[in-house]
Amino acid sequence: MHPVHVLLAEQAGDLPPLRVAESVRARAEEWGLRAQLPRFAGDRGDRTMSVQPCGPEVAAKVMQALLELPGVEAVHQGPEPLFRVVDPARTASSLHLEDAQFGKGDTSIVAGPCSVESLEMLLPFAQELRDSGATAFRAGAYKPRTSPYHFDGLGQQGLEILAEIHRATGLAIVTELLRPEDAEAVASVAQLVQIGSRNMSNTALLREAAATGRPVLLKRGMAATISEFLQAAEALADAGASHILLCERGLRHFDGETRNLLDLGSVPLLKARTHLPVVVDPSHGLGRADLIPPMMAAAAAAGADGLLVEVHPTPAQSVSDAAQALSLEEFQRAVRPLAPILEAVGRRLVTAARGFSTPLGSPDDTSTHPRR
Structure with a gap:
């Protein structure tokens, strides 16, 4: 059993926030349930409060009763106070950017180098990526x-x-926002604004990203739990982000054989808990x-709605992250x-290339070949 979480409205007419919270507690007590008042500093304080865990039948009736109270914006039963990214009544959401489609059975590939290096190198390369199945181009201007x-x-x-790459190829652009002051400039170019692993919990940056009006790709923090990841997404949604992609990009671990531990189990787990599309950065x-x-x-077999892949014309000469390109x-x-993998799990691969096909390759085609 999980508690019932209550979201108090920022403005409740003439009702002081504490009065709203007290009415929630009183209504919960009518059902024999305890509710703890949020902490306040003057008229400001936490906007959420929790009612003690109860069974689903009681919870449904309690939530309906609480929603009728003035000043209550939303209610949710679950382990965390998630009101916008977790909605049991909502079907899976999707995102359409240019030729890329993420979610509702569609999987798209975002490909490109770690960093922007030069137009002369990247413009023809972006077209080759498009012809090879990518529907969006990724590269960092700020690293x-x-x-x-x-x-x-x-x-x-x-x-x-x-x-210029977007104008010439039509590929949606994905690039990272590092500083609030760059939000407008990044959003003027990117069709999908990326928040990287290091900034997953940077709430000021999340608000700026949401304020751009662009869809946001949120990468999981390198040491973040699923709960922390979802609450960061909730912060984005609460700040006004209308479309959010969750990105599993691996966790810090103790084994030096790989850079991170790629948690593919998070893909079906997140898709079971939220309506947001989930993509993977292997x-x-x-x-x-x-x-x-x-x-x-x-990742495709696990149900990923998208893949972020680093690809470089000459990986050994990449100015950053050459080993993973x-x-x-x-x-x-x-x-x-x-x-064919996606088809086997009831999904489809979305490509932008004219006449591009993805046949089931021979073992030689699909094996990993060492570089020379």
């Missing part, structure tokens, strides 16, 4: 780096390059190019088995 001495992106110049999840193709296939040929081999 969060572990070391202060590493390349951290081209900034505004990088955004201009991404804008590149950051593993950090090794040779392991990415089989995990793309595994696929070559174009490796990417093409990795894409081939995805359509």
